[in-house]
Amino acid sequence: MNSYPLKSLWLSLIYLLLVAYLYSFSEYGLNVWDEGGYANGTLRTLNGEKAMEDFNPSGYLSGRYIYGAIFFKLFGVSIQSLRIGVILITPIMIFMTFSISRRIMPQGFAFLTAVFVLSAPAMYYNRFFTFFCILNLYFLVRCVERIQPQRYLFLAGAILLSGFFKFEVALFSFLCSVTVFAIQSFFKKKQKHSLIQESQVAVIGRTKFWISIGLLILVLIPSLSFLLKKDFLNLAINMVLGSYQVWGNPFPSLFPFFKLWSELGSHEMFQRLLFYIPVWIYSGVALFIIIKIIKQKGIETIDLYVLSILLIGICTYGLVLWRAGFDNLLRTLPPAYILFCYVLFLARGRLLSLCKILKKESAVLVVFRKTTINVVTVFLPFLFFYEMNTNHGFYAGTIGAVKQETALLDMPRAKVYTNPAEAEWIRKVVDRIENYSEVGDPILALPLNHIFYFFKKRKNPTPY
DSSP states (O other): OOOHHHHHHHHHHHHHHHHHHHHHTTTBOOOTTHHHHHHHHHHHHHTTOOBTTTBOOTTOOHHHHHHHHHHHHHHOSSHHHHHHHHHHHHHHHHHHHHHHHHTTSOHHHHHHHHHHHHHOOOOTTTHHHHHHHHHHHHHHHHHHHOOOHHHHHHHHHHHHHHHTTOHHHHHHHHHHHHHHHHHHHHSOEEOTTOSSOHHHHHHOOHHHHHHHHHHHHHHHHHHHHHHHHTTHHHHHHHHHHHHHHHHOOOOOOOOSHHHHHHHHOHHHHHHHHHHHHHHHHHHHHHHHHHHHHHHHTSEEHHHHHHHHHHHHHHHHHHHHHHOOOHHHHHTTOHHHHHHHHHHHHHHHHHHHHHHHTSOOOOHHHHHHHHHHHHHHHHHHHHHHHHHHHHSOOGGGTSTTHHHHOOEEEEETTEEEEEOHHHHHHHHHHHHHHHHHOOTTOBOOOTTTOHHHHHHHTOBOSSOO
16 A cells, blocks of 8 residues: 555645644734844845845845845735745755654654754744755755665756855855765775665766766756856855954853853853854764764765765854854754754663663662663653753744834834834834925934834935
8 A cells, every 4th residue: 555645635734733733823913123134025025126236235135125025926915925935945944854853863863853842943034044954954864865866966957046044054065965976985984783785786887976966066056057047155154254253243152151140040041052053063963973983884874864964964053153143043053953853863772771780670770770761861852842842932933023123113014913012113213204294304313223214114325
């Protein structure tokens, strides 16, 4: 019996449930600066203008504006239309995270990684960064899993597409892919943990591998040439360096730990710890993989999966080094979620194996020990889920925003809930704009307040 239609039906049902859940709190929260830039840039794109030619896209490439314009056409010009567009890709991001995780850990731990992403999918206007990191990683591990030319073409297409949304994601995804493929080609792989059957492995040869690599390069070179011709590289570099000079800030300090804990509270310290946990995870996993490869004098397919996740994770974390903001941190974390659950899986397996070598004990004691190990294993993940969904909200992309954002801001292009002080401030500014200007007039809203151009149909007198 073919289970594919049933599987597709279940995936479709889960997708719809996730969309409904994410949509249920999509009216809560607002970021005047970044979300305003996304909204106004999308509106200008809808009106026929081009990002980086007719206006400065505020550090973002034209892909997200073109994507957003589709939803303006479908659902009308409003903040909510843009959020619907982002909501629709979020379950796909969660599914891909689960699929990547299944290649290195059992289903239960892979489910935890998916819940991690659901618990903090990042802000609406910056979720494209997270989505394309996961998309490129997904196609990379599929290329590692089985050498097929079409898989390399899908990877090339994903990298190219991400370049029109976040150029740095395309760049480091390409470099990570080349690194993994180079390691894959020069190491003799052991296949006992691979999902590929031995009969299939025998068919794979170097010729097929290099043909696939050649196809990947043939697709990427013209694409990169187009980007270079449009001077995307220099524009992206100037955006990154210029933004860092303005917005760059240092890492939050952890020490003196207990003094800071008493001054700032547990929630703030939990948030600060999250900045350092990926560093500890990546360092530990890197050391583990190096030792494992040296001991086995070769590299297994599962090691290549872990290496792919590790490399992408390290590169995405560079965004936090560029600007250590909590919003930046959350959109870089999916690779860390996967490797963290992988570490939990290995640690749990080791603890259970230690229990087995102990002397025979009563069944009750055995069950108690296994239950204790399982509870300890899931404690930190569930602590994260609780923290994100109760003490964080809009900036984490979670349902916690419902509790935090209580003031309704009801305007023609936005019906959202925000904090009372911000709602009052926006109303006052909008009233001033209406009293002292007409529709289509140029006004100057500072700092970075693009949302007022969007709300009141006014023009920005600068190219920014």
